Amino acid sequence: MPILEYLWIIPLLPLLGSAINGLFGAKWSKAVVNSVALGSTGVSFLCAVEAVREFLAGGSQPFRKEFFDWIVAGNFRAGFDLQLDQLTVVMLLVVTGVGFLIHIYSTGYMAHEGGYYRFFSYLNLFMFFMLILVLAANYVLLFVGWEGVGLCSYLLIGFYFLKQSAADAGKKAFIVNRIGDFGFMLGMFLLFRSFGSLDFQTVFSKAATWQPDAMGQFGTMTIACILLFVGATGKSAQLPLYVWLPDAMEGPTPVSALIHAATMVTAGVYVVARSHVLFSHAPTAMYIVAIVGCATAFFAATIGLVQSDIKKVLAYSTVSQLGYMFLACGVGAFGAGIFHLMTHAFFKALLFLSAGSVIHAMGGEQDMWHMGGLSKKIKVTYWCMLFGTIAIAGFPPFAAFFSKDSILFAAYNSESGGKVLYGVGLLAAVLTSFYMFRLIRLTFYGEKRYDEHHVHVHESPSSMTGPLIILSILSLTGGWFALPALFGGKDYFAEFLSPVFGAAEAGGGEAAQSLERILSIVAVVAATAGLLVAWRMYAKNVKRGTSEGVHKLLYNKYYMDELYAAAIVRPLMWLSRNVLWKVVDAGMIDGTVNGVADAAAAVGDTVRHTQSGNTRSYAVWVVIGAIVVLGIVFWPILHPALFGGVR
Amino acid sequence: MVPTNYYLILSAILFGLGVLAFVFKRNVITIFMAIELMLNAVNLAFVAFSRAMGKSDGEVFVLFVIIVAAAEAAVGLGIIILTARNRRSLNVERVDLLKL
Numbered sequence: 048m049p050i051l052e053y054l055w056i057i058p059l060l061p062l063l064g065s066a067i068n069g070l071f072g073a074k075w076s077k078a079v080v081n082s083v084a085l086g087s088t089g090v091s092f093l094c095a096v097e098a099v100r101e102f103l104a105g106g107s108q109p110f111r112k113e114f115f116d117w118i119v120a121g122n123f124r125a126g127f128d129l130q131l132d133q134l135t136v137v138m139l140l141v142v143t144g145v146g147f148l149i150h151i152y153s154t155g156y157m158a159h160e161g162g163y164y165r166f167f168s169y170l171n172l173f174m175f176f177m178l179i180l181v182l183a184a185n186y187v188l189l190f191v192g193w194e195g196v197g198l199c200s201y202l203l204i205g206f207y208f209l210k211q212s213a214a215d216a217g218k219k220a221f222i223v224n225r226i227g228d229f230g231f232m233l234g235m236f237l238l239f240r241s242f243g244s245l246d247f248q249t250v251f252s253k254a255a256t257w258q259p260d261a262m263g264q265f266g267t268m269t270i271a272c273i274l275l276f277v278g279a280t281g282k283s284a285q286l287p288l289y290v291w292l293p294d295a296m297e298g299p300t301p302v303s304a305l306i307h308a309a310t311m312v313t314a315g316v317y318v319v320a321r322s323h324v325l326f327s328h329a330p331t332a333m334y335i336v337a338i339v340g341c342a343t344a345f346f347a348a349t350i351g352l353v354q355s356d357i358k359k360v361l362a363y364s365t366v367s368q369l370g371y372m373f374l375a376c377g378v379g380a381f382g383a384g385i386f387h388l389m390t391h392a393f394f395k396a397l398l399f400l401s402a403g404s405v406i407h408a409m410g411g412e413q414d415m416w417h418m419g420g421l422s423k424k425i426k427v428t429y430w431c432m433l434f435g436t437i438a439i440a441g442f443p444p445f446a447a448f449f450s451k452d453s454i455l456f457a458a459y460n461s462e463s464g465g466k467v468l469y470g471v472g473l474l475a476a477v478l479t480s481f482y483m484f485r486l487i488r489l490t491f492y493g494e495k496r497y498d499e500h501h502v503h504v505h506e507s508p509s510s511m512t513g514p515l516i517i518l519s520i521l522s523l524t525g526g527w528f529a530l531p532a533l534f535g536g537k538d539y540f541a542e543f544l545s546p547v548f549g550a551a552e553a554g555g556g557e558a559a560q561s562l563e564r565i566l567s568i569v570a571v572v573a574a575t576a577g578l579l580v581a582w583r584m585y586a587k588n589v590k591r592g593t594s595e596g597v598h599k600l601l602y603n604k605y606y607m608d609e610l611y612a613a614a615i616v617r618p619l620m621w622l623s624r625n626v627l628w629k630v631v632d633a634g635m636i637d638g639t640v641n642g643v644a645d646a647a648a649a650v651g652d653t654v655r656h657t658q659s660g661n662t663r664s665y666a667v668w669v670v671i672g673a674i675v676v677l678g679i680v681f682w683p684i685l686h687p688a689l690f691g692g693v694r
Numbered sequence: 695m696v697p698t699n700y701y702l703i704l705s706a707i708l709f710g711l712g713v714l715a716f717v718f719k720r721n722v723i724t725i726f727m728a729i730e731l732m733l734n735a736v737n738l739a740f741v742a743f744s745r746a747m748g749k750s751d752g753e754v755f756v757l758f759v760i761i762v763a764a765a766e767a768a769v770g771l772g773i774i775i776l777t778a779r780n781r782r783s784l785n786v787e788r789v790d791l792l793k794l
Binding site (some may be wrong): 530659660661662663666667 | 713716717718721725726786789790791
């Protein structure tokens with residue numbers, strides 16, 4: 048049976064798993080819940096692999112199938128159409144593969160938590176929506192997945208819903224994403240108005256025939272792209288809508304790994320890459336994407352330098368790395384952006400899961416200043432975390448070396464302001480290396496800063512370390528597609544994606560080769576510098592210092608949350624409370640409703656006195672009524688008789 | 695032969711008397727009798743018309759009215775007896791619980 052013809056099976060399986068666990072899981076043992084959750088995602092992964100195999104065997108043309116009509120209105124049609132091309136292949140394998148590993152990990156991590164079945168039901172539901180998102184062949188279906196993953200993100204951030212901060216963080220994520228989604232929807236409307244369709248094929252083929260907007264010109268295409276990018280900044284946590292992602296760390300760690308690092312937050316990058324035809328017609332929008340990406344990469348990295356919560360460091364690191372991906376897309380290197388997306392999915396999932404393993408070992412402690420000296424006690428976790436750290440810092444031959452390198456190279460070569468983008472990107476790379484090795488140093492080296500009588504440090508079960516090891520291997524090897532490029536060969540990843548993004552940038556020429564090699568060396572030197580500074584600054588007996596000056600500013604995240612609270616949240620609250628609630632709701636709406644009711648009551652109070660209970664008064668009413676009726680009936684006769692109608 | 699007008703005038707007078715008694719009397723029995731008087735005033739009109747027209751429709755109506763009046767008498771008198779027992783009075787002014 049060719050699975051390609053039944054592509055809907057891949058998203059359907061997690062949906063079934065979610066429904067089964069959600070409806071019946073409460074009464075089942077953990078083993079049954081596990082087998083449903085892991086079974087559905089595992090089979091879904093295998094189906095995805097088989098579908099990809101069939102797709103690749105069938106040539107490089109995108110596979111596309113319309114399963115059924117969903118919305119048909121006039122000329123507009125949005126169907127349940129799925130498609131598979133090289134870009135989808137990468138996303139599909141990352142989502143199902145990493146998702147499956149994180150499912151396995153979760154069985155160990157969540158073993159002692161309440162709401163076990165609920166967790167897996169949500170997690171499977173997330174897989175369903177994410178797969179819809181990457182497989183969709185039109186913007187409308189993509190938007191279904193887009194909103195669905197947002198919902199699952201909300202549900203999972205607020206998984207410990209009895210904790211006020213978790214519930215608040217969930218709400219924050221949802222509301223901030225709404226702002227982005229608003230832009231996304233406006234973008235879709237504009238695309239529909241311009242192209243009469245929201246189908247990828249139609250839109251892109253029509254868009255390709257348009258005259259590209261000039262730089263600095265805000266034509267339809269540019270506006271549409273900027274609006275789509277607003278959606279992407281919300282989902283992918285870019286400036287200025289990144290604020291929800293650090294708070295999202297309130298969710299269980301596997302959720303942070305799967306949703307808030309590896310897959311969902313990269314959906315924005317995916318949408319930009321998917322719409323590359325539009326973006327390449329809108330240089331102004333591209334430039335905005337590049338600048339926002341670059342600024343976010345640097346900005347988030349600086350905050351990550353001083354955080355003390357192990358997950359917060361990784362959260363800001365994620366924001367920063369997503370910035371890199373947008374930087375790549377913004378300078379036109381969509382392939383490099385997707386490459387970094389993939390390697391990032393591996394090493395960031397690895398880092399988060401390792402951090403989860405550390406937290407598990409420490410019995411729930413997340414503050415790095417209460418750790419230290421763990422490298423001897425939890426060896427497997429330590430090595431995995433170290434692998435992830437080396438990978439993200441960009442040392443060869445680990446994954447991010449290749450992907451980050453190709454991004455920085457593309458930025459360096461871009462026409463407008465490329466050198467500045469490159470410089471800031473490189474600086475962010477130094478910072479990345481610094482904060483990651485600071486994390487390693489504080490967590491695994493130095494003196495114990497916890498009370499051994501209270502904390503019983505123990506290695507995690509094999510269900511947790513297994514996925515860690517697999518992800519470590521992926522973090523090491525994930526970048527090797529581009530390995531030959533370094534020695535004058537081909538970049539296999541870029542070549543693989545070339546049917547989607549067009550021919551890879553002309554990388555040939557001896558000058559470009561040597562330039563790329565020089566830039567690689569510079570990047571490694573930068574990473575080493577970050578490593579050395581971190582290692583020296585957080586020497587053996589370092590104590591948590593007092594927060595002053597720049598450190599204080601960074602530690603408080605540039606007071607962005609306070610700024611948002613003062614500029615947006617509080618005025619909105621004031622408006623809601625004093626105007627919308629007290630004037631509009633209590634005054635006008637309640638006033639109208641109560642007024643109608645009061646009027647009815649007043650009329651009734653007057654009229655009810657006719658109901659005296661006295662039989663004779665009723666008799667009088669009956670007689671009066673009869674006389675009135677008779678008068679009306681006989682009026683034509685009475686009128687001339689009484690008033691002298693006889694002439 | 696007595697003209698139809700005479701019957702109709704008599705019927706109207708009887709009906710008017712019934713209405714007046716219905717409205718102004720206090721005794722339940724009297725009110726009940728007033729209702730019967732109105733019914734029979736109408737019956738008289740029916741019969742008069744029937745004869746004037748030379749058709750028997752009106753007489754059939756009268757039979758129906760008499761039957762209904764008999765049924766009404768059965769129910770009405772039953773209610774009157776019960777109220778009289780409960781209230782120890784036949785005065786309708788004292789039966790006024792049916793209000794807010």
